[in-house]
Amino acid sequence: MSAPDAPPIPFLRTRWATQQTPPALLQRMSGHAGAVHSVVFLPDGRQALSGSADGALILWDLATGLALRALTGHTAGVTALVVSPDGDAAFSASLDSTIRGWHLADGRCVLTLSGHTDGVRSLHLAADGRLLSAADDRTLRLWNLTSGACINRFVGHSDRVTACAITPDGRLAVSAGDDRTLRVWSLADGTCRRVIPCDGGFVACLALTPDGARLLTGSDDRLLRCWALATGDLLAVWAGHASGLRALAVSADGLHLLSGDNSGVVCVRRLADGVVESSLPAHPAPVTCLALSADGQTILTAAQDRTVALWSREKMKLPFRQGHSGPVNGLTFAADGRRLISCGEDGDLRLWDAAGGGLLDRLSCDAIPLCVAALPDGADGLAGVLVGDGAGRLQRYAWGETGFVRPGVLLGALRGAVLALAISPDGAYAAAATDTWAVVVWDLGTGKRRHILAGHRAAVLALAFLPGGAALLSADEQGELRLWDLSTATGRRVASFAGAVETLAVRPDGEQVAVGLESGRTHLLSLPAPAFLGEWDGHNGWVAGVVFSTNGTRLLSAAGDGTVCVRRVPEGEVIVRQEFGVAFSRLVSAQNGVVALGDEAGGVRVLEYS
Template structure:
């Protein structure tokens, strides 16, 4: 069994704060979720997650103009420069004012990026290709605002910057020091509320240059700078006066600034006095109770496709304004005309973004965990997702592994597609947190148990709650199990601790199985443990049972014989992590660690266990060995992640100092309401003073064995096998080389060449060997019978990938049919894995049929027109050679 699992997706949460940004092509959306970044592909409708994570929740995200790099900064001040396609961190640093970062923006050419630091902001050079001890080089530090800077914007030429602050002013800065005759920093004042955003108007297209990190030259060579930029170092130091080109003049630009009260000011340069003045003013405030929370400016450089009557024309701009009452507005600048308004949420819209063409609007609401992409011209949703408002308690896989169900503290049950990672239905029938989930054997319904004392059955065909099971006496249900036929349901309750066996008809089969002597007689057999039992799990074949107890032990029992098979001690494996209020060290606190959820692998050889710890463990049962240990999160804002607390933030009694337990982020507005003392559950978890504890509520293995999921306070973390490896050999020997494969093809040994190419598992070599296969049904059958079964899935995936654009449609379909005839039983063992390839082949065939049908219909219509036209009709004559 393979154990190369790594975090691949984060479900149950789509947006938790910060800003969302589009990629430069407008087809990808990046959304921060706690300390990770979730990537939404809006074309393929797939969500993924970048492999790396921050030490604290992410506050700001910025994408480079070429779309290859991603800048992220968290509330702890750690700034990462990551490579998007490779999913790795290239450079990192920590800012001096960690909790004062409000904006982060790349320059239009990608050579610089600017970041706010309380009342100051800094401009840094993008790291170069050469390896350096300090890759981030500070260009300049600016600062003269009287309060915190909340907005940054670059001029289209990339030579000037614009800042908006809470001191109600907007200031203009130059990237490089300029003579006073050329440029003087200006201050724009007049707003009556704090600034939310300030922008330069676009004067024309700007060439997006690759930063030095992407230069194709040799490592260590000096990067080439654009003509408008000065060299990195000069004899007089970084403050050398530099004269900008004429194209960077500010006289052709207009500045827009919008405040929290909804008033937008347009600023232009007065030709007579050469000073900035307010040229126009617009009011966007919808009501007295609502205020502006987020804004986004986008210039229109080309006509919008299929534009509506109110669509802006080229040369104008779009402004998106998000309000605190869940309403957003789309406005045309410079006229200020309303283009589109819509109410999309009951919470405030904390972030807005526009794609490259200006057709799609991204809206994020962190308080409700909502993320929307709205196409305003057609008034349709491109993406509409909402995660659980609170922690995820339970998770379950469908029998075929294609659907995943989650239940959370918000009393909701959500269904997710394992192929795309999107939620497609939400059930809200429960009135209390959902504690357990189970699918029926047919996979057509999912059952959920809740603290409201009910077990509800949800239909996956009509998406409705079709049956509700209750206990005779009101009680809180904690666990759930269903037999393979789906007729008998068993639920466990707390206070009193009893087990209830019910039928799908709703009548109790047993009045309750508890600890009383009379009720114990109803059990087949009982086994005592030295500590409280917390979790149980059956092996897939039903012959073995594993029990987790409070003392950190895992005990395996033989179901048929009723005796103990093996005992695994997991206390040392769970060791690590000190709580914020713990008065003892992390090693001493390991005695209280234990497992609360268990899951067997598909083959039953290994066991996945998680509980009150930051670690998840996979054990090999026969050898009693720990195979892999995964750390759930490195987010230090969670309780129990670090092993040692900061000595400067802990008093002499071992408890945190006053004000240090409120977390790293105190909010932008301040004055949030606090939860009741000692409360660990609330509607808005971000307003609590008690930190969330890193733990696992539930773990489940997929029936396919290729992934498993863990329910955590941050969401549902899915670990999958690495499938993007470029080189993954199968039964490789020294004789299998690309040259040897081509030699076998020249010799006519196509079957051997195909086997050797499969051992290499390189796509180009496989295609060469597949193209050399001789056509003919008999030849294909003989060839596929000689292939090893392990090569069949790889060949099927290869055919499905290249079928839509290959001219050899008939040959590939015949080869696929022969492959299914020969190795159909092997492919049927994992239908969830191979079904996407078969569906892709079906789509390609239907597309080809549609294209051919269009040509045939058009040709037939043209022939009929020619035959029926006046003067073009000719009589059909028969001669010895046929009709003419």
């Protein structure tokens, strides 16, 4: 006779979670008081130099991320930097119209080059020690750094010159201007050899391949272009960035191109065919400069967020799930459980693959989205979500295989911020609660209001339909729980608690409701005639969410103290308790033992439990 099957061992484990820090990040260095516009490696690869809109240069120790020295003297922002091959000297360009030379060992300014009549934007140091500069005065200048004399002046652009470079053989220079042209110059006599029109957009950055055969440009039209320098022919156009290009760098072996854009994303692509091999969101602000170490293993980025970052090029290939850049305000699984939708204080609405955690799409909302609720598939066959925002709007967003369908469809507008949403089990109605104490019920079929439920005397924070959709529970920040009959739009107070009710969950059979409080306690009540069945501690922070398992035998709760508890129902015994070290802000459930959590740091994670 075989032994009876043992009961399953309770567990709580992570299926996937977002990361706040990319695995490729080695250091993030802060110290500038303005946007960082330029950064370079020193030849030994152990130090870096950055220049900022604050007018200062900072020398960094890359092993520790600490600032070693600040170099000051410019009277306006620093826009470009180059370092001598021996690492002893650096040269900086500034919007004060000067170029300064610095002794890096002690930070002394040992040279000032004057001649430009407007801000200097770009520098390039030739192998023979000559320095090329480009400026807002529509000219380029070539300098002898020993004497400080201007060797040549290049005139031809009809607007400011934004970028420049010298070919590896030292014979030619290339420049990009806001007149939407590229120009190729003879360094020997200053004549313009070729003008290449750029019809696509303003060129913000350029780079040459090590053999000098190809010119790479990045424009504000989000495209990269590859040109034959000898003929000016356009060889390739590469897309892939979601915003305008700001920075380029070519690997020393000429096989890869790095690009950075206004959304803070850095891409590494093959120069042979333009295929992107890796990309990452490096900064929350435009990337202004890129630099590769001599061995090609590490990358420096500078950005308008006032920071410099050091990255492992190899680890850029590792997957990185980036969370929101502010607290997660709302979470919901799609009706089929295949997708997870999150919204955050950063204004983003995001669509995730619930199984693997891949970010499928994101969109920026006009107002901060505060809550989300999954909708049944619409007449168009698309899945959807209802979003309530701080401006009082209810909007439906649908998605297909390629992501969100833009724009959203406005369902209605309420007085006050929408703090909570619930969808009836049959998908016919939506309930929305606001900080003006009202609860509004909408007919999703007609798009019209069905009821305005008045009775609360404080902001309503939580809503839950009972099975069948004929009754609705609502709870407010003063601890009042009300039960509404939606056939008559009448309600009554069924319980009161000490402190705000943050969250509600109705057991699938409709016989119990769990209530999560600001105090960290969880209560269990019977339905439809509420009676207290249990009151449980277990959290030291406000309860961010409570959910029942599909069979109603488990109750999960997550809290602001970073803990998740799994309890037996109705006994209330904690069978699993786990600490995650983050303050949770939301908890929602899907079928088959899966829950999703959002936290105050912007993280999203999916857990499995038993």
